[in-house]
Amino acid sequence: MFSDATTQLVERIADALLDSGRANGGSMVCYAGGERSIDASDLPAIELGRSQQLRPGEWVLALGHPWGQIGAATGGVVIDPCADLPEMETGREWLTVSLHLRPGHSGGPLIDAQGRLVGINTMMNGPDVGVAVPVHVVKRFLRESLERETARV
DSSP states (O other): OEEOSSOEEEEEEEEEEOTTSOEEEEEEEEEOSSOOOOOOOSOOOOOBOOGGGOOTTOEEEEEEOGGGOTTEEEEEEEEEEEEOOTTSOTTOOEEEEESOOOTTOTTSEEEETTSOEEEEEEEESSTTOEEEEEHHHHHHHHHHHHHHHHHHO
């Protein structure tokens, strides 16, 4: 368990059962506190990139806090911008990149060479393969969620 005066992180060991029936063990680091908020206004927003227009070999950078290291970045290249990974749930789009994602990168931004958000870091799929949710999938999810929420009100 990691902790300091402002943040409490807990490492949890979990087994994920894949569609193939194979168990895939792993660990995750998560925030164990209550709701987090930032008392600030007029913060700049990151420009959104075009994840569907990425090409294999394009440079990307993953930002995060692996193992509690603040402000860490790791770089690599796009493997497949809209992968349908056989070991993952079918019908989902993933952005696969050749870089070292580690616990603590998850949820952080994946940015292109121009500093635009192209994905949300999600998981490791091998020692040198990172997987992110493409930004166009995130935008679609948010749009549909907001429409459902508006319809309920």
